[in-house]
Amino acid sequence: MATKLSDVLFGIFPDLRYQPTPKRVRAMLGGNAVVDTLYALLVWEPRRVTPVYAVPEVDLQAELEPPGQQPGHIPEYGFKLMLDSPPSLDPRTGFGRHTADGEEFDVVTSDARLPRAAFRPADPDLAGHVVLDFNAFDWLEDDEEIIGHPRDPFHRVDIRASSLTVEVRVDDVTLATTNGAQLLYETMLPVRYYLPPLDVRLDLMDAGDKKTVCPYKGTASYLTYPPAENGRNIAWMYDQRFRDAAQIHGLVCFFNERVDITVDGVRQERPVTPWSTPASH
Numbered sequence: 001m002a003t004k005l006s007d008v009l010f011g012i013f014p015d016l017r018y019q020p021t022p023k024r025v026r027a028m029l030g031g032n033a034v035v036d037t038l039y040a041l042l043v044w045e046p047r048r049v050t051p052v053y054a055v056p057e058v059d060l061q062a063e064l065e066p067p068g069q070q071p072g073h074i075p076e077y078g079f080k081l082m083l084d085s086p087p088s089l090d091p092r093t094g095f096g097r098h099t100a101d102g103e104e105f106d107v108v109t110s111d112a113r114l115p116r117a118a119f120r121p122a123d124p125d126l127a128g129h130v131v132l133d134f135n136a137f138d139w140l141e142d143d144e145e146i147i148g149h150p151r152d153p154f155h156r157v158d159i160r161a162s163s164l165t166v167e168v169r170v171d172d173v174t175l176a177t178t179n180g181a182q183l184l185y186e187t188m189l190p191v192r193y194y195l196p197p198l199d200v201r202l203d204l205m206d207a208g209d210k211k212t213v214c215p216y217k218g219t220a221s222y223l224t225y226p227p228a229e230n231g232r233n234i235a236w237m238y239d240q241r242f243r244d245a246a247q248i249h250g251l252v253c254f255f256n257e258r259v260d261i262t263v264d265g266v267r268q269e270r271p272v273t274p275w276s277t278p279a280s281h
Contacts, residue, residue, distance in 0.1 A: 006188075009154070013046070013047055013049075014046050014047060015046060016043075016044070016045060016046055016100045016121065016123055016126075017043070017044040018041045018042065018043045018044070018054065018125065018126060019041065019042045019051075019153060019154075020039075020040075020041055020042075021040050021041065021042055021141075021153070022038070023038075023040070023141045023142055024036070024037070024038055024140075024141065024142050025037055025038075025040035025053055025055065025139070025140070025141055026139065026140040027053070027055070027132055027137040027138075027139055028137055028138040028139070028140065029109060029111075029112060029114075029136075029137055029138070030111060030112070032061075032109075033061060034060065034061050034062050034107070034109060034137060035055045035059055035060055035061065035132070036059065036061075037055050037056055037059040039055075039056050039059070040053050040054065040055050040056075041053070041054040041055075041126070041129055042054075042150055042152070042153070043121070043126065043129075043131050045089075045098060045099045045100045045121075045131075046099040046100055047089050047099050048089050048093075048099065049089065049090050049091065049188075050090075050091045050149045050150075050152060051149065051150050051152055052095070052131055052132065052133075052134050052149065052150060053131070053132055053134065053139070053150055054121070054126060054129040054130060054131045054132070055129060055130060055132060056128055056129055057120075057128055057129065057130055058128070060107075060130065061109075062107050062108055062109045063107075063108040063109075064105040064106070064107065064108075064118055064120075064130065065105060065106045065108050065113075066105065066106070067104050067105065067106055067115060067116050068106055068113065068115060090274055091148065091149055095116075095117075095119075095133040095134070095135065095136075096116055098119055100121050100122070100123065101121070101122040101123075102119050102120050102121040102122045102123075102131075103119070103120045103122075104116045104118070104119055105117075105118040105119070105120065105130070106118070107132070107136070114133070114136045116133070117132060117133040117136040117137075118130045118131065118132055118133070119131040119132075134149055134150070146215060147213045147214075147215055147218075147219075147241075148213040148214055148215040149215055150215065151215050151216065152187075154187070155186075155187045155188075155216075156185075156186070156187050157184065157185070157186045157187075157216045157217065157244070157245070158184070158185045158186075159182050159183070159184050159185075159194075159245070159247040159248060160182070160183045160185070161180075161181075161182055161183075161247075162181050162182070162183050163179050163180070164179070164181070164263055164264045165177070165178070165179055165262075165263070165264055165265070166178050166179075166181045166193050166195065166261065166262070166263055167261070167262040168193075168195070168200075168254050168259050168260070168261055169259065169260045169262070170225065170234065170258070170259045170260065173201075173204065174201070175200065175201050175204060175205070175225070175234075175254070175259070176195050176199055176200040176201065176252070176254070177199060178195045178196055178199035178200075180195075180196050180199065181193045181194060181195050182194040182247050182248050182251060184248060184253070186216075189273070190256050190271040190273065191256075192253050192256070193253060193254065193256075193261060193263075194247075194248040194251035194252065194253045195251055195252050195253070195254075196251060196252075197237075197250065197251070197252055200235075200252045202223070202252075204225065204226075204227060205223040205224060205225045205227055205231075205234065205235065206223065206224045206225075206227040206231055207221065207222075207223060207224075208221070208222040208223060208224040208231070208233055209222075210222040210233055212236075214238075216242070216244065216245065217238050217241075217242060217244075217245040217248065218238045218239050218240070218241030218242045218245060218249075219238065219239045219241055220236040220237065220238050220239075221236065221237055221239070222234075222235070222236045223235040223236065223237070223252070232258065233255070234254060234255060234258055234259060235252050235253060235254045235255065236252075236253055237250060237251065237252055237253070238250075238251075255275055256268065256270060256271050257270055257271055257272070257273055257275050257276040258270075258275075258276075
C-alpha cells in the first residue's frame, strides 16, 4: 500500500523530533560566541511546526542556572494546518511554551543573564544537549546569518515563473492584473502569487508598519487596504536579504486568505491558514 508522505509528516507532529545538522552553528551575544559547535541538533518539540537549535552542553560558553524568576504569560496560537491535522504551534508561540518534559535554565555569561533561555529535554536521545531560545541570540550557520528560526531541512521553497493571467480583487475592486507572476510553492502553505509592482494598484494601498522575517525569504514589509488608519494588512513585499529568493525581490504578494484571486479565469478557493483571521494581522 502506498503511503502519502505528507500524512506521515503530519502524523508525527505530536512527537518530540530531532535531526543532526552538519553545519557549524554559532549563537552570538554582544558579538561573542556563547556556542560554537559542529554537533548541533535541530529539535521540534511536540506540535511545533518549526525547529530550534539544541547544542552540546560541553560547547556552551556560559553557565546554566536555575531560573531566577517565574515564567510570564505565554500566549498560545493553536491552529490546524489541515482539517485532519493535529493542533500545531507556529513560530509566534513563545519559546517558554514547552510541550516536552525537561528543565528550564537561565543562561548566564559574564555580561548578561538570559532568563529561561535554555531547556534541557528529558528524552534520552537528546542527552547532553540543551535547546536554546532562538530569539535570545544572533545565529550563524557557517558564516551566514540565520533569521526568524533555523531552516528546516525538510521544508522547501520553489519559485516558478508563470504566464497565466492572475487577477486580484477585493470588495469588487481590481487591485492587480498580470501575466508575469512568480509562483511560490512552500511546504505546507498555499501557492503564493508574487506580482510585478507595475501590474498592481499600489495607489489604492498604503505602506503599513508591520514587518516580519522569514528564514527562507528575508524581511517582509506590508501593504494595507483600504488606505486608511483602519486598513488591513493585505499584501507584502520582501527585501533583498537572501539570494535564494531573488526571483521575488520587490514583487507584491497578496494574502490568498483575504482577497479573491483568479488564475486564467478560474477563481481560487481562499485557503484556511493562521492568517485567515483578523487576529493574525
